[in-house]
Amino acid sequence: MDDDTSDGPPPERSARVRPKHRSALPAVRRQRAVDPRFSDLYGTVDQKQFEVHYKFLREQQEEEETHRRNRIRRLKCIARRGELEASGADLEEYDLSETEREVFGEDHLDELSAMKLLPLQDVQRELQQLQRESQLHVSRTKGRHVQSSRDTLRKEIIKREALAVKEGKKQRPFIPKRAHLKREILADTFERLERKGGKGAVEKYVGRKSRR
DSSP states (O other), X not given: OOXXXXXXXXXXXXXXXXXXXXXXXXXXXXXXXXXXXXXXXXXXXXXHHHHHHTHHHHHHHHHHHHHHHHXXXXXXXXXXXXXXXXXXXXXXXXXXXXXXXXXXXXXXXXXXXXXHTSXXXXXXXXXXXXXHHHHHHHHHHHHHHXXXXXXXXXXHHHHHHHHHHHTTSOSSXXXXXXXXXHHHHHHHHHHHHHHHHHHHHXXXXXXXXXXX
16 A cells, blocks of 8 residues: 555654745844943043042052062162173172172072073063063153142132132133143142252253253
């Protein structure tokens, strides 16, 4: 008897019929997670608020700078020894051991022994890298101090001008611009330097600025 005339159940077939051609719809890309605290899409950064909420970062940076400066001092000692050895100088003529013990301290003599085995090029490379990082840290710290001084001075001027308008001494308050604040900060710096070191300190500061 043929299968078509069989009294048995019909053959099983899948209810899902696959299309002959796949859909040409573009693939949807997953959006990257964005931290709103550090994204320009959510507005500009409030530097004052940042300094208040993330004060611990500045403290951590200062600790890192302290460790970095200590490392720089030690690398300079090892670099000095390596340069003398490379030049064929008699190390007994130089009081290197005493200086190294003073810089490293009694608690870091193992580190001193290990660093003496480092190639001179590696020591110089690390020293230059740490010096660049230290200079960058100092530059950023000075920039924040200047900005803080500028903000404080601006508040004082605005407060003084508002009081003058309130007392009737002025009709309109004077709103200081960036150039005016810069002159005020420079005058305050000169006055502070003169109190500490006299006119010589001011001249030294001006000379250093002019060389830049």
